[in-house]
Amino acid sequence: MANHITLMNGTSVPVHSIPSLGIGEFSQWLTDELHNRARVCAFFAGPQENDSQNNRTSRMLYAVLARDAENSLAVAATPAPQAYPAFTPAMPALHLFERELYEETGIEPTGHPWLKPVRFPATPHGPAIGIADFFTVTGEDVHEVAVGPIHAGIIECGHFRFQCQGEVVMHLEISLGYHHRGIEKALQGGPTKRTLPFMETLAGDTTIGHSWAYSTIIEALAHLPVAPRGQALRAVALELERLANHTGDLGALAGDIGYLPTSAFCGRLRGDFLNITALLCGNRFGRNLVCPGGTAVAADAALCRTMVERLHLAAKDVEGAANLMWRTGSVLSRMMGIGTVPEKAARDLGLVGPAARASGLPCDARSTHPLPGMRGHDLHTHTLQAGDVFARATMRHKEIQESVAFITRMLQSLPEGEVYSHPTPGCSNTPPLAPHTLAVALVEGWRGEVCHVAMTGAQGNFARYKVMDPSFHNWIGLAMALRGQQISDFPLCNKSFNLSYCGHDL
Amino acid sequence: MLQTIAERLRQQYRTVPYPSAHPVLSERFMGRPHINAHTCTANAGCTACMEVCPTQALALQEGTLGLDMGRCTFCGKCAKACPQSALTFTKEYRLASSTRQGLWVFPSPEPADAPVPSQVQPFDHPMLPSLRRSCRLREVSAAGCNACEADCNVLGTIVFDLPRFGIDYVASPRHADGLLITGPLPRNMQLATQKCYTAVTPPKLVMAVGACAISGGLFSGLEAEGEGAPAHLTVNLFIPGCPPHPYTILDGMLRFLGKQVP
Numbered sequence: 123m124a125n126h127i128t129l130m131n132g133t134s135v136p137v138h139s140i141p142s143l144g145i146g147e148f149s150q151w152l153t154d155e156l157h158n159r160a161r162v163c164a165f166f167a168g169p170q171e172n173d174s175q176n177n178r179t180s181r182m183l184y185a186v187l188a189r190d191a192e193n194s195l196a197v198a199a200t201p202a203p204q205a206y207p208a209f210t211p212a213m214p215a216l217h218l219f220e221r222e223l224y225e226e227t228g229i230e231p232t233g234h235p236w237l238k239p240v241r242f243p244a245t246p247h248g249p250a251i252g253i254a255d256f257f258t259v260t261g262e263d264v265h266e267v268a269v270g271p272i273h274a275g276i277i278e279c280g281h282f283r284f285q286c287q288g289e290v291v292m293h294l295e296i297s298l299g300y301h302h303r304g305i306e307k308a309l310q311g312g313p314t315k316r317t318l319p320f321m322e323t324l325a326g327d328t329t330i331g332h333s334w335a336y337s338t339i340i341e342a343l344a345h346l347p348v349a350p351r352g353q354a355l356r357a358v359a360l361e362l363e364r365l366a367n368h369t370g371d372l373g374a375l376a377g378d379i380g381y382l383p384t385s386a387f388c389g390r391l392r393g394d395f396l397n398i399t400a401l402l403c404g405n406r407f408g409r410n411l412v413c414p415g416g417t418a419v420a421a422d423a424a425l426c427r428t429m430v431e432r433l434h435l436a437a438k439d440v441e442g443a444a445n446l447m448w449r450t451g452s453v454l455s456r457m458m459g460i461g462t463v464p465e466k467a468a469r470d471l472g473l474v475g476p477a478a479r480a481s482g483l484p485c486d487a488r489s490t491h492p493l494p495g496m497r498g499h500d501l502h503t504h505t506l507q508a509g510d511v512f513a514r515a516t517m518r519h520k521e522i523q524e525s526v527a528f529i530t531r532m533l534q535s536l537p538e539g540e541v542y543s544h545p546t547p548g549c550s551n552t553p554p555l556a557p558h559t560l561a562v563a564l565v566e567g568w569r570g571e572v573c574h575v576a577m578t579g580a581q582g583n584f585a586r587y588k589v590m591d592p593s594f595h596n597w598i599g600l601a602m603a604l605r606g607q608q609i610s611d612f613p614l615c616n617k618s619f620n621l622s623y624c625g626h627d628l
Numbered sequence: 629m630l631q632t633i634a635e636r637l638r639q640q641y642r643t644v645p646y647p648s649a650h651p652v653l654s655e656r657f658m659g660r661p662h663i664n665a666h667t668c669t670a671n672a673g674c675t676a677c678m679e680v681c682p683t684q685a686l687a688l689q690e691g692t693l694g695l696d697m698g699r700c701t702f703c704g705k706c707a708k709a710c711p712q713s714a715l716t717f718t719k720e721y722r723l724a725s726s727t728r729q730g731l732w733v734f735p736s737p738e739p740a741d742a743p744v745p746s747q748v749q750p751f752d753h754p755m756l757p758s759l760r761r762s763c764r765l766r767e768v769s770a771a772g773c774n775a776c777e778a779d780c781n782v783l784g785t786i787v788f789d790l791p792r793f794g795i796d797y798v799a800s801p802r803h804a805d806g807l808l809i810t811g812p813l814p815r816n817m818q819l820a821t822q823k824c825y826t827a828v829t830p831p832k833l834v835m836a837v838g839a840c841a842i843s844g845g846l847f848s849g850l851e852a853e854g855e856g857a858p859a860h861l862t863v864n865l866f867i868p869g870c871p872p873h874p875y876t877i878l879d880g881m882l883r884f885l886g887k888q889v890p
């Protein structure tokens with residue numbers, strides 16, 4: 123019997139078809155996959171089950187891996203032990219998953235090098251937020267800088283501790299959880315009328331990424347076909363989200379260097395992209411746009427034309443703004459060689475998105491795991507080798523150019539027909555979902571891979587709904603980028619990743 | 629240098645003419661809701677809108693339907709569900725209120741496009757004349773989803789140019805006249821927010837921006853106890869929306885400071 127089951131992105135498998143391995147075998151399988159062909163998308167405890175039909179009375183641990191070269195996903199399970207030898211020492215990409223597992227269930231990965239709280243959820247025995255065993259460095263000339271939870275700008279909250287010697291940062295520790303709203307727990311038992319709005323606000327700057335992943339989950343579990351025109355509009359909206367955020371980040375990077383022309387131009391242009399999304403759905407952040415079966419809003423030929431026109435005006439100005447920066451030596455010298463994440467570290471830590479691609483990893487779910495109906499609509503996946511702030515910044519610029527070309531192509535040849543396949547437009551009633559089924563959806567959001575995994579119970583409602591925002595993979599990348607840098611490089615490194623706090627904290 | 633100037637000339641002057649002209653909003657913008665008193669049958673037992681609302685923003689108050697903009701995410705589901713088409717969303721973006729009660733919308737016999745008086749009173753405080761010239765705010769993202777944060781941030785760009793109105797976001801609460809709070813303020817943010825509030829200098833005004841900050845919004849009732857800013861602080865200005873449009877925020881701030889608005 124195979125030690126795992128494979129499936130494609132946006133599909134589902136019956137839970138009982140997922141092989142259950144002994145913990146040793148599971149560990150071997152994970153090691154072999156991660157060292158040779160796969161990366162980890164999700165690792166979590168399934169629902170607390172009492173399933174007589176399948177003779178499973180306790181919890182199972184599930185791992186969902188992406189085999190990019192084969193365009194497939196591999197899933198396996200193991201009965202949850204009370205404790206087991208941690209996977210992290212051999213597979214660092216699992217470090218946060220194991221901490222999360224311990225925090226949520228008490229299942230202990232023994233020998234985990236830093237088994238600290240992740241989100242400080244409301245539990246009777248758990249520590250209060252901010253109470254953790256932080257790393258410290260002692261010795262001459264060593265000092266510590268603590269920042270946050272409330273930061274100096276208009277940004278989300280999190281706590282950073284820099285261990286420095288003089289100006290040089292030896293280690294940056296990032297402690298989050300301040301944005302924990304308890305969404306994952308609230309999703310259990312759903313879908314309800316609040317489920318889709320929750321998805322749209324998991325990370326408000328990745329509304330399309332998360333609402334598309336959720337809708338894909340519902341489509342897979344309800345065997346609901348997605349309307350081709352709706353799917354194409356979702357893809358357009360996803361790239362608009364990318365354009366707005368990448369443009370904003372280029373501006374923010376310029377701002378942190380003190381190069382004001384690009385900062386000022388991009389600040390405006392970011393809004394121009396958001397306003398194009400608002401043309402489509404009335405909301406600048408793409409709320410009420412994606413729904414299971416397609417989209418809740420339609421676009422006629424005239425609207426598509428207007429969108430393309432506005433897109434090209436904004437895109438031209440972004441080119442101008444970005445090129446000013448690339449032609450300015452003082453800007454380049456500030457970015458080059460700063461905050462380097464080598465390819466090996468990026469791979470070992472399981473980084474995703476533009477940060478991974480800037481370190482040479484060609485991982486992009488749009489090409490390697492196309493969603494149903496999206497095959498053949500690839501965007502070119504760029505990779506760079508340097509892995510520094512400059513690489514992450516130029517990566518944004520390259521992706522902006524790809525997205526503009528993609529949206530133009532899509533809007534000029536939208537498939538005909540309705541935008542939704544569901545009988546009730548706007549999809550306020552979710553169709554019945556298959557019971558005892560697991561579904562996976564990967565969407566390449568602007569920060570990287572958005573991964574949703576849902577498991578249904580006997581009645582077809584969510585027994586477990588797991589959300590992985592790309593930030594969950596990438597925060598450790600930011601910590602690594604800071605190693606050996608000057609503390610004054612932090613803002614730049616931070617903006618080059620621009621990670622989500624609420625997407626991590628859920 | 630010359631290239632910079634050339635690009636600046638090409639991209640032109642981009643600050644909006646507001647407040648001397650009305651803003652241009654998207655055709656599909658969802659603004660102030662309107663309930664038609666002639667056609668709404670909620671008082672006769674219809675519950676269609678209440679059933680679909682994800683945030684319990686719609687409720688019967690003494691037999692008549694009320695819509696609480698302080699909870700509403702402006703998703704429009706109620707308007708689609710209404711069998712009488714009695715509930716509609718107008719293009720009115722001026723939604724802020726000095727009071728929590730001022731965010732409720734009740735059935736109106738007037739047509740949807742009839743003007744509605746603003747619910748914002750200029751800040752009733754002896755420091756108002758100086759605040760009108762300089763008002764400095766410390767933004768606290770109390771577990772917001774980053775959409776309200778983004779729409780507060782955008783006011784600082786060249787498009788809106790917030791400092792021209794004398795309003796600035798500052799890095800330290802000690803430099804601030806008040807707090808601008810976004811997000812539902814769940815348990816994990818309560819201590820930090822309280823400390824920040826303590827450090828603010830008088831008059832310590834508080835603005836709650838977005839459904840989450842006003843009432844917990846979508847996250848009300850969840851385990852993390854995010855029920856919005858009024859559960860912890862005295863709020864002086866409520867700016868509803870999910871997120872509020874930047875013009876909704878700007879309009880609310882300017883009225884609150886007793887400034888001219890269109």
Ligand code: SF4
Nearest residue numbers: 681700701703704706
């Ligand atoms: S628009 Fe507001 S009141 Fe209407 S259903 Fe949506 S959240 Fe509820």
